Amino acid sequence: MSDPELPEDKTLLIVDDDAPFLNRLGRAMTARGFEVTAVSSVAEAMAQARSAPPAFAVVDLRLDDGDGLDVVRTLYASRPDCRVVMLTGYGNIATAVAAVKSGAIDYLSKPADADDVVKALLASPDAKPEPPDNPMSADRVRWEHIQRVFELCDHNVSETARRLNMHRRTLQRILAKRAPR
Incomplete structure (x- = not known):
């Protein structure tokens, strides 16, 4: 093929x-x-x-x-x-x-x-990409962002929560859950 x-x-x-x-x-x-x-x-x-x-x-x-x-x-x-x-x-x-x-x-x-x-x-250099057939959900994008910031903060929950402007316990609950689809 x-x-x-x-x-x-x-x-x-x-x-x-x-x-x-x-x-x-x-x-x-x-x-x-x-x-x-x-x-x-x-x-x-x-x-x-x-x-x-x-x-x-x-x-x-x-x-x-x-x-x-x-x-x-x-x-x-x-x-x-x-x-x-x-x-x-x-x-x-x-x-x-x-x-x-x-x-x-x-x-x-x-x-x-x-x-x-x-x-x-x-792809041609001037061609616009097609929209994805199966885009990530908004929940998945949010989860990916939180994981990325958490990693950049060397897995420090308090620092990550401060940078994301969220309560530390809220962040801990999010981190404990599985990734959304």
């Missing part, structure tokens, strides 16, 4: 430290006609970007050994026409802007569907 719109150079680097996701996306992208190299660390990705920069890349924002933005910068420096899509489990505006400033062409929240990744990689 190869996409007819794939360019001649179909090399794709996938960087993610979640092994099951990395394998699943790698297989799906190979089935769609890409020549996939899958790595799980910043160090491996940087080496690959310098030795054989790909035409396309899908990079996770947070990796065990560093920041995916460093990989994006290296890819862009090695090959300015590389089309990079940033993936993250923590979707927020600040990291999306940082990803685009580093050279990424798009930013997708995990878990990203392979078809969405292909659309993002092959």
